[in-house]
Amino acid sequence: MQRIKQGDEVIVTTGKDKGRRGKVMSILKNDRVMVENINVVKKHTKPNPMAGVEGGIIEKEMSIHISNIMPFNPASNKGDRIGIKTLEDGKKIRVFKSNNENVDV
Template sequence: MNKIRTGDQVIVLTGRDKGKRGTVSQRVDDAHLVVDGVNMVKKHVKPNPMKGTTGGVVDKTMPIHQSNVAIFNAASGKADRVGIKLLADGKKVRVYKSTGEEIKA
């Protein structure tokens, strides 16, 4: 079970974008995820008349390692860790470590 999923609000802990908040738009693999507005790079693109794209410099969001982000707890307004709790009916749910309340996805 992934502790950080697509659609979660996260905050960056380290690196160039430290302190920025964003929403996870996709998971690239087990360890990397793409966060909207975080880890933006300038990419030089060649024109391709077959696809109808013009050349130039475009902004692109690159993946970031999941250890460099933490889930954002809106109740406390801070970053929080994620724990897994087993319910009575056998389902696993994600909870905030600081408060123990369930994370609404």
């Protein structure tokens, strides 16, 4: 079971966007994730009239390593670690380590 899933609200722990929050848009291979409005870079593009692409400087979100983010705990307003708990019926759920609350509400 993954500790961070698509749609989770996370907080950045290191880097230029430290302390900012965002929602996980997708999880990529090699332990990288796309978080909305985090790690925004400027990319210079050439125009391509055949493909209908305008040239210029565009802002684009880039991926960030999964070790640089933490799931956001709304009860404590901080990033928190996640543990896996097995219920009596055998179903696994994700819980915050600090207060044992269910992550998937």
